[in-house]
Amino acid sequence: MSQPVSSLPTKFELTRPLLALMGDEQIWSRAALIKALADALQLTPEQRAETVKSGSKRLDARVSWALHYLKLSGAIEATEPGRTTITSYGHQLLVEHPDRLTQDNLEESPQYLDDSSTPPVDDSEDLPVSWFVGAVFGDEPGDEAYDHTGHFRTQGRWSAGTPHKYAEQIKSMKAGDRIAIKTAFTRKHDLPFDINGKTASVMSIKATGVITRNIGDGDSVEVDWDPENLLPEEDWYFWTSRTTVWAVRPSTWKSKALIAFTFDGEDQDYGRFLAEPYWEKKYGLTAKPAHDDDDSTRLDEELPDEPAYTVEDIADDGCFVSPSELKRYINALKRKKNLILQGPPGTGKTWLAKRLAYAIIERKDRKLIHALQFHPTVSYEDFVRGWRPSGDGKLTLTDGVFLDVIDAAVNEPDNNHVLVIEEINRANLAQVMGELLTLLEADKRKPSEALQLAYSRPDEDPIFIPENLYIIGTMNLADRSLAIVDFALRRRFAFADLSPQFNAAWQQWVSQRNGIDKTVLNGLGARIGALNSQIADDRSLGAQYCIGHSFFTPANDTKIDDPPAWVRGVVEQEIRPLLAEYWFDDPERVESETAKLTVTP
Template identity: 50%
Template structure:
């Protein structure tokens, strides 16, 4: 890896070939140690630095909590609450019930934990404590109040020890908005993480306790949603003597770029944490305190102070949770189980397509699935674009555009712009919605992104050079927290077929017309004076029409008419006049497109729909 990185720096003119040879020789001498995480010493006079000398209480309590996670125990009681049985209760009641209704996290939590034993509540409180422990963005009183809210319905009384209060009052880093807006997902991942620890052998646990990079591997391999900032926090808390309290990889990258190779005289190794550890040993050798890269004078070398902090001082930004249940409440006619299956699969594959007949609510559902994936209605994290026959790589990814001075400039398209936003907020999923995915030529519009979109290619190791590159620009990879959802109309014969290479990188979900009991209930709510029998009759007629369309060998199920055609947004006065208007102005023209050479068939279906009761 270090050879590849070194050669890359040589090609970019950052170091000379002779400097690379000297560094490789030095690296070979210490290669065995470096593999175990021992940083290769940096020669020369280190810069002055401020240090982090207030992390002792957090480090102390983190050791206690992580020991409970490995071996059992408690920091709030005198007996073991970190048992496998209590963990399984939390999996069943909390992790596996993400869609319980509730206006906020704590109202949902009370429904999820209703009736559980005190030990289960205490375990959840201690997991919550581990999540909040090092964070600066929450006031200490807020952290204490959150723990007390978890325990308030317990049958016993529990006190937060002074040692824990001291740690809560001396936080170490600002974690970003994900620690608030994705609280459910982060705590679910913590529960899964502790379960994973219980599957490891004693030797594996001992290695994780003794070796920083072994601990990092354990944290990153544990199951659950990515939650990059939380995993970064766990990595730091497991070895605060080695890792820095920096949970955003882009910050680590900027720091490394600022010091390697100009300040250190050698290229970076390719491992951000090992390179940071080398800087630490250079500037403030262990067991001394960690250098503080977020305060002058070190921050002056890499940090742009014009940028706003992710979370304002002392403020907790908690958005109302948005779940699959929220989609149902917004008016979806699909079952919660089907929607949850889509979200779970999307979380795994990163890329999905909603396809189906016209009027099945693909666009409407895509945005709400994005909110459910994110966990809140975070508009800034969702961007929608529409493909058309003229959509090109230059439009969607990057291309040359006229500048104001008459020259051409290289401009990033929506995909790269949103990818950069995602990279800056690694703890929050960012979604790009591509409407009419197959109306253009997706493979042509994506270019090399067709490879980089694949969920197994979201790493620096898999990075590729873009078609259009800026001077000195490194190879590119998409961030792990960028998700893509496309919509496809399967009834439009003029649309391009999606090739196999693209299909392999997306999961496809067929949206069926939903003329079910939920849809009927919606109509009864919109037409309060209409007899229930009339709504049943409309459903019967529409389903009969769709059966006829599906049976036509020239059409098929993809050409059925979706429920959106027959779903009024607001309450209407009369059922049958509304239905007649929908059939004559929306459905009949669609049918005329289907049977353009058989107007009699169109007329027959329309008459069946509008026949007198």
């Protein structure tokens, strides 16, 4: 059912009446302005009570937007948090436009144009850091979590609550840095905007201040906390973080807006956020309808003792690579941001890529893994952006999966996102990546390194790849049809070589899950090992053509009652065809090696 048409003036129709009210040179609060405006316009009780779907007052939301546009044009200014007054330019607008103000009138202001999106020019590493930190945890690991904000304000300090993983970040906090205690949660009702009944991410600012001294223990800093009356009157929406320590630099319009909201009393421009493609897709009219019937407000803060997905979990899931080797893979991925797993067929490259992704994400959250497979016809227009036919028969610029993933990572700063590209060398990588190739480098993952796309939209900001986006590719070295990875791309990735793992860990896993005696598995592993030695020594083949353990690792835990029959099935249906390709000119050798694999000890 469609919403009834509102009889209230639009946000731009409200701009001149609001400016006229402020023409008396007084300092106005938003609440006082809303009441005075309703009286001046002689709004009916029904008009004043109108709500959007979320339940919040429609008039409140439209006044907030109107005030934002007036402030953007320089017609009004904030004198202190939550208080506004008219400027000389505002008086000028009242004289020049005695009846009404339009959006075009406001956008004619030079100050309004100055606020438009501009390419970032500062190196973000040189920008000051504002710290957004959590204060919800127990006194000891395992204790019930509660909010320590009042305690920290009284003591003039802040600490992270052990155990935590933020020691290096906390040690980097400096005297003079601004700090805010925040609480992240989700809310479905009483929102100051309409998002079609969906749940919004919210952040409440509980305390603000300035760091006066870093203790140096990687846990605590001393803080000069501001008076409570300087806190924002409203909550912050959309671009939020649940992490205990969040370093925010004023390098994008979102980060600048959050800092100004938290420390300088600026209002949040809900409209600008909802107009962003990411949130428009998530909350707009074309977004998927909400299926969540939960009406509650839920705390969404990170807790110090939350379990994380680790190397040990990868091993428990069925990985046969040693924990020390897995740690090297993860460290390489953290260092380079990009990792390629390469190896013979059947070495579990795709399986391991997703587990390494979970380790980077630190939990098993499939929504944060974005997987696709390259093939020879994948192009820049498919992967990044290109012209595509629309419903009306015209061509429209359409973002590819890479820009969608970048957008998600930029707008979810507290989550690590991982793009898994299977068979990454099946496409012409330099052509597919285009100008974003250079941005893959770890030291270019910041707004100051942003580039304009070949296909750009009007007034679009340049694109950068954020620090919380990782790329894992898989590469099958045994396929002669695949392209060789050029050196320009190769130096932007770390590489991990996977090999067949017919080891004790594999034997233990298959024996426990599928009931096969270890002596049978030991013999099978030895025979495959002998075959792999021949393949590796063959000058026309090499180690990249060896037989991987995945061929002989059942996908489920069903008991195998007849192991010899199971081995014969795998050999005849999977290994023999592979050997027939390897030694296509020597069928007798194919038959001989196949027979050796099925010998019963």
